[in-house]
Every structure is written in C-alpha cells, then in structure tokens.
Amino acid sequence: MKLTDNEKKMLQGEYGSIRAKALDYLVQFGVAFGAEKLVPISYCHYPAEMAIYDGFCEDVEAFANHNVQVVVPTTSSTLCCDMENSSLTNCPKQLYETQLKTKLAFQKMGILETFTCTPQQIGFVPPMGSYISSVESSAIIYFNSLLGARTNRGGLFTRYSSITGKYPAMGYLLDENRTPTCFFDVSLEARELSRIDQWSTLGYIIGEQAQDQVPYIFLSDLKQPTMTQMISFGAAMATSGSVTLFHMEGVTPEANNYKKLYKTTFNKVLLSHREIEDVQHRFQRIYENQPIDFVVLGCPHANLELIRHVSEKMESKRIHQDVTFWICTNRMTKLQASHCGYTEKLLKSGIKLVADTCPVESHMRKNICDQYNLPFPYFSTMLSNSLKMLHYSRNLLGVKTALLSTNQCIESAMKGKLVTSHSQKEDDYEVF
Amino acid sequence: MKYFKGNRILVGKTGQSIHEKEGLIPDITGSCIICPHSFSFLGDIDSNSGEIMKSDSPGKTLQIAHTIFAFHSSKGSSSGCVILSSLAQRNKGPLAIITLHAPDYNLVEGAILGGIPFVSEIDPQFFQDMQTGMVVTIRRNKCFVTQN
Numbered sequence: 001m002k003l004t005d006n007e008k009k010m011l012q013g014e015y016g017s018i019r020a021k022a023l024d025y026l027v028q029f030g031v032a033f034g035a036e037k038l039v040p041i042s043y044c045h046y047p048a049e050m051a052i053y054d055g056f057c058e059d060v061e062a063f064a065n066h067n068v069q070v071v072v073p074t075t076s077s078t079l080c081c082d083m084e085n086s087s088l089t090n091c092p093k094q095l096y097e098t099q100l101k102t103k104l105a106f107q108k109m110g111i112l113e114t115f116t117c118t119p120q121q122i123g124f125v126p127p128m129g130s131y132i133s134s135v136e137s138s139a140i141i142y143f144n145s146l147l148g149a150r151t152n153r154g155g156l157f158t159r160y161s162s163i164t165g166k167y168p169a170m171g172y173l174l175d176e177n178r179t180p181t182c183f184f185d186v187s188l189e190a191r192e193l194s195r196i197d198q199w200s201t202l203g204y205i206i207g208e209q210a211q212d213q214v215p216y217i218f219l220s221d222l223k224q225p226t227m228t229q230m231i232s233f234g235a236a237m238a239t240s241g242s243v244t245l246f247h248m249e250g251v252t253p254e255a256n257n258y259k260k261l262y263k264t265t266f267n268k269v270l271l272s273h274r275e276i277e278d279v280q281h282r283f284q285r286i287y288e289n290q291p292i293d294f295v296v297l298g299c300p301h302a303n304l305e306l307i308r309h310v311s312e313k314m315e316s317k318r319i320h321q322d323v324t325f326w327i328c329t330n331r332m333t334k335l336q337a338s339h340c341g342y343t344e345k346l347l348k349s350g351i352k353l354v355a356d357t358c359p360v361e362s363h364m365r366k367n368i369c370d371q372y373n374l375p376f377p378y379f380s381t382m383l384s385n386s387l388k389m390l391h392y393s394r395n396l397l398g399v400k401t402a403l404l405s406t407n408q409c410i411e412s413a414m415k416g417k418l419v420t421s422h423s424q425k426e427d428d429y430e431v432f
Numbered sequence: 433m434k435y436f437k438g439n440r441i442l443v444g445k446t447g448q449s450i451h452e453k454e455g456l457i458p459d460i461t462g463s464c465i466i467c468p469h470s471f472s473f474l475g476d477i478d479s480n481s482g483e484i485m486k487s488d489s490p491g492k493t494l495q496i497a498h499t500i501f502a503f504h505s506s507k508g509s510s511s512g513c514v515i516l517s518s519l520a521q522r523n524k525g526p527l528a529i530i531t532l533h534a535p536d537y538n539l540v541e542g543a544i545l546g547g548i549p550f551v552s553e554i555d556p557q558f559f560q561d562m563q564t565g566m567v568v569t570i571r572r573n574k575c576f577v578t579q580n
Contacts, residue, residue, distance in 0.1 A: 032442050053479070053518045135510045155513025155541035212505045212533055241470065242536055339496055367480040378528055392475045395485050398501040
C-alpha cells in the first residue's frame with residue numbers, strides 16, 4: 001500500500017504509539033483487501049461500547065486514558081439506558097454505572113455524546129462523495145444511498161479511523177463497487193406505500209432477496225418519500241440482509257447513473273402485495289383482541305415530527321394501565337420535544353419518551369435479565385411499526401410480535417389489546 | 433479426501449499481519465456447523481454462550497464455540513462485529529469462519545480482533561457436500577478446506 005509521508009510518520013509513532021497502532025490495523029486491513037492507499041475521512045460514527053457486552057466500557061475507558069482524541073467530527077451510537085434518567089426504563093443501577101464509564105471516556109476523547117442510531121437526523125449529514133467511517137447498519141445504508149457519502153459496514157475499527165482520520169480505499173468507497181447488482185420492480189400503489197410499517201416491510205423483503213448485493217429499485221407509482229420513511233426502509237433492508245447501498249429511481253442521488261442499466265436488464269425481481277402480506281404474517285404472533293403489554297415506536301430513533309404526531313393523537317387520552325409505551329429517540333430531539341411541550345403531553349398520557357437507547361440495546365436481553373435477577377421475558381408482547389425492532393426483539397427479548405401502523409399501535413396501547421380496526425381510510429394517507 | 437478452495441483467508445490478532453503470509457497459522461481442525469443461509473450475529477446467537485438461537489435455523493440449539501462455523505454471508509446489525517469479538521474474548525468464539533460470499537467488512541473486523549481465521553468465497557460445493565458435525569481442516573498457508 002502506498003502511504004503518504006504523514007501516514008508513514010504516524011505509523012512510525014510520531015503522533016504517539018496509540019495512533020501508530022491504530023493506523024497499523026487500518027493499513028493491514030487495507031492490504032488484506034487489496035486497497036492501494038488510505039483516504040482521509042471527514043466524519044465518524046463511533047461504536048456504541050455498551051455495558052450489555054462484557055468489558056467494552058472498561059476497554060473504552062482504558063483507550064481514553066491514553067489521552068488520545070478523535071481527529072474528525074465523531075458522533076456516538078446508542079447505549080443501554082437513558083443516560084439522564086436511567087430509571088425511566090428501569091435500568092439496573094449497576095448497569096447504568098458501568099455504562100457511565102463510556103460517557104466519561106467519550107468526553108475525554110472528544111466524541112460527541114449523541115448516543116443515537118440516526119445521527120443524520122441531528123445534523124450529521126456528510127456531503128455527497130465524502131469518505132466517512134460509520135457503524136450502525138441503518139445509518140450506513142442511509143449515508144451511502146440517500147446522501148451519496150461513502151462508507152463500508154464499519155465495526156470496531158471505526159475506533160481507529162476516528163483517531164487517525166483514515167480508512168483504506170476499498171469496498172463502497174470505490175466507484176466500481178457502487179454499481180447495482182440486482183434489480184427490483186415494485187408494483188405497489190402509492191397508498192400502499194405511505195406508512196412507516198409499509199416501507200419497513202418492503203425494505204425487509206428487498207433485504208432478504210438482495211442479501212449483500214447492491215439493489216436498484218424502481219417503484220411504478222412513487223410518491224416522494226419522507227426522510228423517516230427512507231430511514232425505516234433502509235433499516236429493514238440492512239436487517240434481513242447486509243445491504244450497504246441501494247439506488248432508487250427518482251430518489252437517491254446516484255440512481256441516474258444506472259437508469260440505462262436497469263432498462264436493459266431482463267432479470268428483475270417483481271414485488272407486489274403478495275410478498276408484503278407474507279412478511280407481515282411471519283411476524284404476526286399476536287392476534288386481534290389479545291392483550292398486549294409493550295408498544296415501541298422509534299426504531300430507528302424517532303424524529304420530532306413522529307413525536308408531535310403521537311402527542312397530538314394522545315391529547316387528553318391515556319394508554320391502558322397494563323401497557324408500557326416507549327418512543328425511542330436521541331437526546332437532542334427529546335430536548336426539542338420538551339421545548340414544544342410534547343414530552344409533557346406524552347407523559348400525561350402514560351407514554352415515555354426515552355433517549356439514548358432502545359429495547360434491543362437495554363437490560364431486557366436474556367443474559368442481562370439473568371445477571372440482575374430480572375424476569376425474562378421482561379415483556380411478553382411487542383407491537384411496533386418497525387420490522388427491524390420486531391426482528392431482533394423476537395429472539396433477544398423473547399417477545400411475541402405484531403407489526404402495525406403507528407396509529408394502530410397507539411389505538412392498541414389505549415385499549416390494552418391488539419386492535420387493527422383503526423380507520424383504514426385515514427391510514428391510507430398517513431405517512432406514519 | 434475432498435477439498436474445497438476458498439478465495440481469501442484472513443487471520444491475525446492485535447497488530448500481527450492479517451493478510452495471509454508464509455506460515456502464519458497452523459492447520460485448524462474442528463467439527464463444523466453448516467448454516468446454509470445468511471447469518472446475523474445480533475439476534476441469531478446468544479452473545480453470552482455462543483448458542484445459535486435463530487428460531488427458523490436448522491442449526492437450532494447448536495453451539496458455535498470451538499467449531500468451524502460456515503454460513504453463506506453475514507447480515508444485519510453492525511453489532512455483529514462486537515458480538516463476535518466479545519465471544520472470542522470469553523473463549524466462546526468459533527475456531528474459524530467460512531463463508532460462501534465475499535467477506536463482510538464488519539464481521540472481518542470482529543474476527544481479526546478475536547483472532548478468528550476467516551476463509552471467504554469457498555467453493556459452493558462445500559455447502560452441498562458438508563453437513564453439520566463433519567470434521568474439516570483449514571490447511572496451513574493454503575486457502576482450502578479438507579474433509580477429514
């Protein structure tokens with residue numbers, strides 16, 4: 001691999017032994033994949049370093065004690081509880097205290113305390129064509145596809161990129177790997193693809209079929225999607241598959257480059273109602289009028305508009321006493337929600353606005369329940385508008401699941417049982 | 433003896449070369465687990481014990497610790513890297529990983545940090561001929577796998 005003079009100096013320890021070791025990892029990683037050089041990155045989304053995994057908080061603490069700081073703007077991913085109010089989710093005190101080590105280490109290292117899976121919603125929007133290094137599969141697919149920034153599916157090596165500002169020129173950073181390799185022709189009417197749960201379902205189907213390929217998607221009746229819909233869509237695709245980049249005609253910035261390729265390709269996967277219904281049935285383990293105890297919105301983390309929508313729907317109403325209802329978001333959006341009065345309205349209705357975490361990353365996992373003598377499953381059922389949330393919760397939290405629209409989730413939470421009778425006509429035009 | 437060629441082998445830990453070089457790894461022999469589809473290290477496995485818990489998996493109740501774990505490709509959350517390296521730290525990781533598809537960068541990072549050799553783009557015939565429980569060997573300095 002060809003290194004610049006400055007990179008050679010870093011490798012020889014001129015910027016400290018920790019940076020030298022970090023760069024060595026990146027160089028060898030690049031050599032293994034045939035990268036010819038390292039490229040400068042402009043942004044990092046740093047691994048979560050969660051207390052639910054043994055030793056990770058202690059590792060990041062030790063890393064920070066070397067007094068090494070990040071050299072590019074670096075945001076951080078979700079943790080295992082709301083770091084300003086850990087009792088909000090009933091997180092065990094000891095688990096919170098372990099997690100606190102990460103927060104303090106991040107402060108030392110100059111890592112921003114965003115604790116979110118959707119940094120793009122709070123202003124971290126890397127420019128098109130820029131090289132970045134990111135964890136969090138839903139953010140990665142969004143950065144690559146919707147923004148045209150370039151990152152691979154990052155993991156723990158993102159630590160090394162954040163303190164060196166480098167990543168090997170390989171994978172999705174290179175033009176030749178951004179060409180679509182599978183093609184989808186989606187025959188759904190715009191009204192069948194407006195709500196979050198509908199976009200999530202379509203993403204899940206495409207992810208299952210595309211796996212690690214680059215899908216090109218054509219929708220015959222496309223209504224311009226919202227950012228929330230695209231986040232849900234990508235998140236689901238990166239759950240059932242490992243899709244890192246997709247192109248959608250009329251939506252994503254690089255799709256135009258491949259329009260001709262799509263037109264001349266015969267091998268297209270046709271998707272319609274049938275596939276959508278099939279996936280929804282696979283996740284349906286709770287049926288009409290059966291009691292429910294847990295409702296979750298905000299996977300990936302909710303934006304202010306979704307929070308506003310729910311708080312408006314809950315005006316002067318309350319959820320059922322047997323139901324716990326979380327909306328998961330990031331701290332900045334929670335502050336905005338409080339400023340707008342939504343948090344208070346939600347609290348009055350019995351809904352918790354939870355920052356920094358989500359159920360899948362919380363104490364509700366089996367090993368943590370065992371460790372802290374908590375019941376498992378912590379909740380027996382889960383309703384959500386996100387297939388990503390339901391997919392992981394089935395096994396990790398041991399819950400029975402059902403995918404509903406946002407409004408059906410709200411309605412069910414109020415009644416304490418699954419209800420799908422919410423006006424379908426109204427839902428047809430809902431974007432949530 | 434059957435043998436199956438892979439396209440690439442990655443191996444290493446804490447600063448050693450992670451690209452195959454002369455004599456880096458000894459032969460690795462172990463019982464294999466064959467998962468004939470994609471696999472997510474978040475959700476499909478107990479991150480504490482290494483037990484496969486994907487409900488619709490033919491590998492249900494199998495334990496990946498100290499086995500050669502073969503699957504088509506990795507999928508899902510980028511926490512996969514964290515879970516794999518965490519399993520390795522607690523001596524619950526696989527002896528090696530074999531995949532049909534090109535390696536997922538995320539998982540490779542976890543394998544490197546966990547010191548788990550990773551053979552990718554194995555001959556598709558491997559998944560036709562091999563079954564869970566068979567003993568295979570990853571040969572030193574060669575990117576191929578033999579059935580013992």
